[in-house]
Amino acid sequence: QVQLQQWGAGLLKPSETLSLTCAVYGGSFSDYSWSWIRQPPGKGLESIGEIHHSGSTTYNPSLKSRVTMSVDTSKNQFSLKLTAVTAADTAVYYCAKEADPDGSFFDYWGQGTLVTVSS
């Protein structure tokens, strides 16, 4: 059984950097890609990007200039950094596991972290 546990700061000021980490327990970390998805309060889901265990990344073009994802295979962890946050970045951020090497759908999710950007 795969479990994803995520953590990071929940309250940021405008222009600060959002930083979240997701630890993967169970399963094979190296067989899959790992993603970050966010959900503004009361709204729908938006993919931020994905990272393969090799470190290769794909980012949402709308966020690409501000996003960096990294992976630590020794700890089975992956991380998200989003720079220069604004109120528009307020959302619940989820980490997720891609279920199939051929398809970017998600079978396991972290518990979610509410990140609020406010001065």
Added chain:
Amino acid sequence: DIVMTQSPDSLAVSLGERATINCKSSQSVLYSSNNKNYLAWYQQKPGQPPKLLIYWASTRKSGVPDRFNGSGSGTDFTLTISSLQAEDVAVYYCQQYFSTLDTFGQGTKLEIK
């Protein structure tokens, strides 16, 4: 980007009755080389992350009750709950993973009538 549009935005169905949620993509998500539709369905309850129900448009994830069924191809897809149970109250999302940037529908809120 491929835009996913769900209908209706909200739906109220009586217990035991059928619930039908539609999802339309702005371009086909059928990959001709493998004849697979790159379309998934999720259920999200308040305060929880989404839960995968269906992938490849019609493959039910192990452990998902068989009252949940996905159908459709190309640009038009449907999630059907054959006999609504109280625990099915949730928001349902479709997702396309055909393009490099996967995108979600806006969600359909399902309630009990």
